[in-house]
Amino acid sequence: MAPEKGRILLHTCCGPCATTCVERLVPDYEVILFFSNSNIAPEAEYLKRLEHAGRLAQILGIAIREDVYDHRAWLEHIRGLEDEPERGKRCEKCFAFSLARTAAMAGDLRIPAFTTSLSVSRYKSSPTIFSLGRAYQAFEAIDFKKRNGYARSIELSRQYGLYRQTYCGCEFSMRP
Ligand code: SF4
Numbered sequence: 001m002a003p004e005k006g007r008i009l010l011h012t013c014c015g016p017c018a019t020t021c022v023e024r025l026v027p028d029y030e031v032i033l034f035f036s037n038s039n040i041a042p043e044a045e046y047l048k049r050l051e052h053a054g055r056l057a058q059i060l061g062i063a064i065r066e067d068v069y070d071h072r073a074w075l076e077h078i079r080g081l082e083d084e085p086e087r088g089k090r091c092e093k094c095f096a097f098s099l100a101r102t103a104a105m106a107g108d109l110r111i112p113a114f115t116t117s118l119s120v121s122r123y124k125s126s127p128t129i130f131s132l133g134r135a136y137q138a139f140e141a142i143d144f145k146k147r148n149g150y151a152r153s154i155e156l157s158r159q160y161g162l163y164r165q166t167y168c169g170c171e172f173s174m175r176p
Helices: 015-025 043-060 071-077 089-108 126-133 149-160
Strands: 006-011 029-035 063-066 113-116
Touching: 006 015, 006 089, 015 029, 015 043, 015 149, 029 043, 043 063, 043 149, 071 089, 089 113, 089 126, 113 126
Parallel strands: 006 029, 006 113, 029 063
Antiparallel strands: none
């Protein structure tokens, strides 16, 4: 009999990014998606991304949990950094917000490990994400953008018919 796999909570920034992560994690883990994205605005966009993360979970037959959506709390968290460029200090605080939520949920659910799909994106610095994640014992620093992870996420998203957004998430990342 194969040994039982350990559980891992995957902070899921969106369905497309999660595709690569799940593909790489399932040989070793039982994956549970955690949609925690209070950074996303407007709410209609949040709901659209949530719907497609749910679609991915359904296609792959894995569990998904949704965090409370509290964009006001997120705005408060990044206050003063609204004009920062993408990849700057606001993004660092944004990552910290989602990682803290995911660490707390992993603790509540007694899931021994967690990681994040944020490292898939070529627009996001993996070393920055990892330095924040290392504040938590349960954090697994996995660089999903390695081995063409981003290209693979596009390929799989097309295959699964997932919506791919045109901006990162918050109102400050919308291009005119
Ligand atoms: S641009 Fe993206 S990572 Fe940066 S603060 Fe906005 S939502 Fe977060």
